[in-house]
Amino acid sequence: MARMFSLKVTGVLAAAAFIFLVFPTAPAKAQDLDMKQIFRCQAKDKAGIAHCDKSREVILNNCTTCHVFVAIVVQQFDKAGWDGLFDRHKGRAAQLNDAQLEDIKSYLVANFNPKLEPPEVPPELLKEWTAY
Numbered sequence: 539m540a541r542m543f544s545l546k547v548t549g550v551l552a553a554a555a556f557i558f559l560v561f562p563t564a565p566a567k568a569q570d571l572d573m574k575q576i577f578r579c580q581a582k583d584k585a586g587i588a589h590c591d592k593s594r595e596v597i598l599n600n601c602t603t604c605h606v607f608v609a610i611v612v613q614q615f616d617k618a619g620w621d622g623l624f625d626r627h628k629g630r631a632a633q634l635n636d637a638q639l640e641d642i643k644s645y646l647v648a649n650f651n652p653k654l655e656p657p658e659v660p661p662e663l664l665k666e667w668t669a670y
Contacts, residue, residue, distance in 0.1 A: 571660070573594065573598065573607075574594070575657065576607070576611055576657045576658075576659065577590075577594040577597065577598075577607075577611060577649075577657075578590075578649055578657055579591075579594075579649060580648055580649050580654075581648070589641065589644075589645060590645060590649070592641065593641050593642045593644075593645030593646075594645070596634070596638055596641065596642050597610060597642055597645075600631060600633065600634060601631075601642075604630060606663065608659055608663050608664060610646070610650070611650060611656060611657050611659065612656045612657075612659060612664070613650060613656075614650055614651055614652045614654060614655075614656055615646070615647075615650065615651065615652070616647070616651055616652055617647050620643055620646050620647050621643070624639060624643055
């Protein structure tokens with residue numbers, strides 16, 4: 539019984555290896571993205587840059603569990619717009635404390651607002667999100 543299972547697993551692995559050798563896949567474009575460029579930082583001082591880095595990390599490690607990052611960076615809300623979005627997301631970010639939420643909200647208000655153009659995002663990623 540164990541030998542038969544082992545032969546089946548070996549056969550599946552061999553078939554998978556064959557497929558990847560015969561039909562090579564293109565590298566994922568997301569690997570080529572500079573997230574510091576996309577999640578930009580208008581701050582020029584050390585403390586401001588550290589705030590951007592910390593906020594970017596919290597966003598990427600939490601918000602993107604539900605949706606792609608594109609939905610975050612292409613929206614250019616003023617403070618009231620970001621406040622409204624955060625109000626609608628309250629129950630979805632229970633793992634974040636109030637200080638973390640305020641940090642990322644202030645980061646988004648400063649870096650993704652109507653005065654700034656949205657960052658450049660590959661067109662294929664723009665197809666993957668829906669507006670709020």
